[in-house]
Amino acid sequence: MLEGSGIWTQQDLEAHDYPLLCAYTHPDTTASDLALVTDWYVWVFFFDDHFLETFKRGQDRAGGKAYLDRLPAFMPMDLAAGIPEPANPVEAGLADLWARTVPAMSLAWRARFAKATEHLLNESLWELANINIGRVPNPVEYIEMRRKVGGAPWSAGLVEYAARAEVPAAVAAARPLTVLRDTFADAVHLRNDLFSYQRETEEEGELSNGVLALETFLGCTTQEAADAVNDLLTARLQQFEHTALTELPPLFVEHGLTPEECAAVLAYAKGLQDWQSGGHEWHLRSSRYMKPAEPEAAPAARLGLSGPFTALAGLAGLGGLGGGLGVSTTPRAERARARGFAHVPHQHVGPSLLPDFDLPFPLRLNPLLPAARREVVDWCDRVGVFTDTPVVWTEDKTRGYDLALCAAGISPTVGQEELDLASCWLAWGTYGDDYYPAVFGRTRNLAAARACTERLTALLPLDDPATPPPPLTNALERGLADLWARTAGGMTPAARRAFRTTIVEMIDSWLWELVNQAQNRIPEPVDYLEMRRRTFGSDLTMSLCRLRLDRSLPEEVYESGPFRSLENAAADYGALINDVFSYQKEIEFEGEIHNAVLVVQNFFSCDYPRALRIVDDLMRSRLRQFQHVAANELPVLADDLGLDAAARATLDGYVEQLGNWLAAVLNWHRECRRYREEHLLADVTPPGFLAPTGLGTSAVRLAAAVRHRTAVPH
Numbered sequence: 001m002l003e004g005s006g007i008w009t010q011q012d013l014e015a016h017d018y019p020l021l022c023a024y025t026h027p028d029t030t031a032s033d034l035a036l037v038t039d040w041y042v043w044v045f046f047f048d049d050h051f052l053e054t055f056k057r058g059q060d061r062a063g064g065k066a067y068l069d070r071l072p073a074f075m076p077m078d079l080a081a082g083i084p085e086p087a088n089p090v091e092a093g094l095a096d097l098w099a100r101t102v103p104a105m106s107l108a109w110r111a112r113f114a115k116a117t118e119h120l121l122n123e124s125l126w127e128l129a130n131i132n133i134g135r136v137p138n139p140v141e142y143i144e145m146r147r148k149v150g151g152a153p154w155s156a157g158l159v160e161y162a163a164r165a166e167v168p169a170a171v172a173a174a175r176p177l178t179v180l181r182d183t184f185a186d187a188v189h190l191r192n193d194l195f196s197y198q199r200e201t202e203e204e205g206e207l208s209n210g211v212l213a214l215e216t217f218l219g220c221t222t223q224e225a226a227d228a229v230n231d232l233l234t235a236r237l238q239q240f241e242h243t244a245l246t247e248l249p250p251l252f253v254e255h256g257l258t259p260e261e262c263a264a265v266l267a268y269a270k271g272l273q274d275w276q277s278g279g280h281e282w283h284l285r286s287s288r289y290m291k292p293a294e295p296e297a298a299p300a301a302r303l304g305l306s307g308p309f310t311a312l313a314g315l316a317g318l319g320g321l322g323g324g325l326g327v328s329t330t331p332r333a334e335r336a337r338a339r340g341f342a343h344v345p346h347q348h349v350g351p352s353l354l355p356d357f358d359l360p361f362p363l364r365l366n367p368l369l370p371a372a373r374r375e376v377v378d379w380c381d382r383v384g385v386f387t388d389t390p391v392v393w394t395e396d397k398t399r400g401y402d403l404a405l406c407a408a409g410i411s412p413t414v415g416q417e418e419l420d421l422a423s424c425w426l427a428w429g430t431y432g433d434d435y436y437p438a439v440f441g442r443t444r445n446l447a448a449a450r451a452c453t454e455r456l457t458a459l460l461p462l463d464d465p466a467t468p469p470p471p472l473t474n475a476l477e478r479g480l481a482d483l484w485a486r487t488a489g490g491m492t493p494a495a496r497r498a499f500r501t502t503i504v505e506m507i508d509s510w511l512w513e514l515v516n517q518a519q520n521r522i523p524e525p526v527d528y529l530e531m532r533r534r535t536f537g538s539d540l541t542m543s544l545c546r547l548r549l550d551r552s553l554p555e556e557v558y559e560s561g562p563f564r565s566l567e568n569a570a571a572d573y574g575a576l577i578n579d580v581f582s583y584q585k586e587i588e589f590e591g592e593i594h595n596a597v598l599v600v601q602n603f604f605s606c607d608y609p610r611a612l613r614i615v616d617d618l619m620r621s622r623l624r625q626f627q628h629v630a631a632n633e634l635p636v637l638a639d640d641l642g643l644d645a646a647a648r649a650t651l652d653g654y655v656e657q658l659g660n661w662l663a664a665v666l667n668w669h670r671e672c673r674r675y676r677e678e679h680l681l682a683d684v685t686p687p688g689f690l691a692p693t694g695l696g697t698s699a700v701r702l703a704a705a706v707r708h709r710t711a712v713p714h
Helices: 010-016 018-025 031-056 061-069 089-104 107-122 124-133 139-150 152-162 175-203 210-218 222-246 248-255 259-285 299-303 307-323 331-340 369-383 395-401 403-410 416-441 446-457 475-488 493-519 525-535 538-546 555-559 561-581 583-589 596-604 608-641 645-671 677-682 697-710
Strands: none
Touching: 018 031, 018 259, 031 061, 031 089, 031 124, 031 152, 061 124, 107 124, 107 139, 107 152, 124 608, 139 152, 139 175, 139 210, 139 561, 139 608, 152 175, 152 259, 175 210, 175 222, 175 248, 175 259, 175 525, 210 222, 210 608, 222 248, 222 259, 222 331, 222 525, 222 596, 248 259, 331 596, 369 395, 369 403, 369 416, 369 475, 395 416, 403 416, 403 538, 403 645, 416 446, 416 475, 416 493, 416 538, 446 475, 446 493, 475 493, 493 525, 493 538, 525 538, 525 561, 525 596, 538 561, 538 645, 555 561, 555 608, 561 583, 561 596, 561 608, 561 645, 583 596, 583 677, 596 608, 608 645
């Protein structure tokens, strides 16, 4: 790897001190496992520098892609399958390490680790593309892509190996394990960004750095951006801690894990904690980032830095993670943590402030809308929405919500049957989103909510959607059973699985909201945005655009970074539209905590107008990303995958449909009777409606009634 590479010398390798990194990050592993893990890290850092010198500096995307395309062949699931002849040190190193590692691990782990390795390698092309066009990613895009290219999910796989604590396959993809992995990854990467900012931006011309991303997005100084990155890093570690303490135990019970399996998951979580503290110590000493410091020096003196790196002094307390789940942090971090649990519900905030929405997509409405409007009300009546106890929606409210209007914009050219079906899906999802907090939230009955979720999930059979459902107990169940049978029967198995996943994830996200509500905990920004796509039903409603695609494109398209980036950017814009429109409804009238504006207020400790400006900036950046991906990344993806003219037309059509989706979502929020103050005041306590109860709600009802008598419609 050193001889003739032109990348490292023996002196470089010794100065970087990767054995020290691995000794810090895997303190309890055996000597032989530590040696193998260290070899993996030597390989991955060499790859990073080799790709930089060989392809990034010369902006050779074609050469970089050809180089990366060969590497998965050196990670066969079955070692007996053989591998190609290595053509460079990176290929030779990967072949050797794979053969020495995988015999000790299951096929499920091999598949996860191979996928993480491929992401780490392939997303280097994303970084290269940004360098080519001089583009700094927005913060959300950056966090998502950095997980893949930064390698921390890959490191999490090695934690399983080094700790001999393989995560059971049954829970590897569950939210708690995903959050542990992602928070670990984000903290590792953000820490690295703080240490490497100067090296990357001044010496390497790198644009993929969290400090630079926030500096550009917020329009602030480098020091302010570094402080914000450090705050986000701390919030991610606090999310890790919260998930480990509150979400793992219910997961163990839900999946019936054995004591040995529970112990393995906990050992894995401890291994991730050890990595955090050890990685921080290594950054303080490795010549890759700075001159080695004296071990006995105080944290701030150890850093010996000024400018943007002064934020790093606040990280020193977070190195205590390895000692257990208790985290020793700074006063600033603890104030932020406490602030997240101290929100007073039902505060008077006044009418929602709305930014200018510069959406470039024209609104087109399906001319069959009038009949769809009638069908939505009739369908809700047929499945019992208006007669269930408690009553969550009345017929008048259902007409005012006008979900068919949204469907008519999403699908402007479909026939009556498909438009009616899409309208009813939107009605069911919105009704469910209202049902969970109204029925389970006010009583904090999480057990009943989980039982409801299990019953709903059971109504989504994959093998035969026409299978008669079990006895149905309420309108939510009757509605879902009806819609699933009408929709899934004509889908291919792959499309059916994908569509079912969007529904299950949305239903599960309603539980996540209830748990936060019970804890009075405002989510931290990254967790909120990622879960908001599910709670808003973005994937489900965008699936209404995809139904006609029926997974007709190659599976590589749906799994690609550009395709997911396109969908996530659209999903975030749509969900944030909802948050800015519903701010008064949720904060003042419902006592909600799941709103992006409130999340930003809490994180930055700022007022409502300032938080709205930040959310507006984020919306604009996500819209620009959507347009950038559609115009620049999807054509490259199509070239890379060799898509024919028909497949490219299908892909272009989907982009157009997502534009319709965004225009429809914005138009619906402007026109429906759900978010403006006069609508909220009129609906404070309608006859027979389930009114909110609990601390503070009597005051808000009284205040609302007083304002109702003096309100001026607008």
